[in-house]
Amino acid sequence: MDVFDQYLFDEITKCYERTNLSSEDYEELYQRFENLNHVPEVRPYLFAMRYFGWGTKSDPEGVLSELRVLTADARDVSICGLYYDLLLFENENDSNAISNLKEYADEGYLDVYLKDRSHLHSVTKKVEPPKEKAKVDQRTNTPEIIKYKRMSFESCGYSGLYFTAGDIDYLSARVYIEPLKTTRKLKVRSQIYDGDNAFSDVFSDEYTLKPGTTNFKTNGWGNKNFYGYSDGIYKWIVELDGDNTYSQEFRIYGGKLTKSGVRVRDVKLFASKSSGALEKDRDNYKSAFEAKSLEYIYFKLFIDEPGSDMTVQIFIKVTCLEDNSVFCNKYELQELDSNTIACWNGVGYSQPGKWNKGLYQYSVRIGDGQKQEGTFAVY
Structure with a gap:
């Protein structure tokens, strides 16, 4: 993954490691993982959260079915280890799952996905060395490696x-x-x-x-x-x-952040590619979008001319009204020319077909300005 994806991935997984996360915390984490779903390392986290209903609807049967197919087609240590770890969560006496989980533990599978519900420790404790000491060679006083x-x-x-x-x-x-x-x-x-x-x-x-x-x-x-x-x-x-x-x-x-922002007169929505808004799409406004072809929804903000060049914060929040889960809550820095009358920012997925169908509510604002709110549908 590139440096920016790595930064986001490390930040999200660090939050995921915390104990006593609330349902709101998990909802935010699930959405952040979804926004990074083009990174293969994210998949086991999404499967685990879907299985237990952490931040999304619980779907244990669907998760196990998908993992079963993936373990047959490829030998991804994290995916395969997760599959057998979940089988042991359902039946801790499953001898086949125990044997396979041991094998994937030896190849590097970790308990980071299921956290305290993982059975990794129970199947590996007999072969673990007792109380591993800090990795320092006392004879040569070799410093611990900084990772x-x-x-x-x-x-x-x-x-x-x-x-x-x-x-x-x-x-x-x-x-x-x-x-x-x-x-x-x-x-x-x-x-x-x-x-x-x-x-x-x-x-x-x-x-x-x-x-x-x-x-x-x-x-x-x-x-x-x-x-x-x-x-x-x-x-x-x-x-x-x-x-x-x-x-x-x-x-x-360059310059300073203009915290007051500018007034947003109107907001229009259009769909386009995750890699950027195509020119042919920018005036094709909609309030309903077809899920199977949808990647990004862009919010085009029509604003008062700033009168001078400035950099502002654009805040976007999208909530799924089906379960009141937060789909996106972010801000971006945006440079505006003195005569800018419109700008846009988007949310969504890197591939089509990922959006859940339903009704969504959005709110957008620039700087400390008034919120503009509305709804859109994905069908």
């Missing part, structure tokens, strides 16, 4: 991968790693690149990370007067202990 996961950025209360130059001073990287099992000293060097050219000096940090640590924050780069970055895409590179290097791109928009 990098992802990187995001922070400044002035904003976080993520997208920022406006006038709203950030010193931008810092937050580096996420697998939880440590030992106390670990770490030296980190960072440098920011604009294309192939070094944008910043090399700056260094030293840390003493405690057991259980999952992230650390680097020094910042910028200036106290803001506008230390120009409009463009940058790459932040970190080097850990003078050995492994990792990188993450981030996007800076």
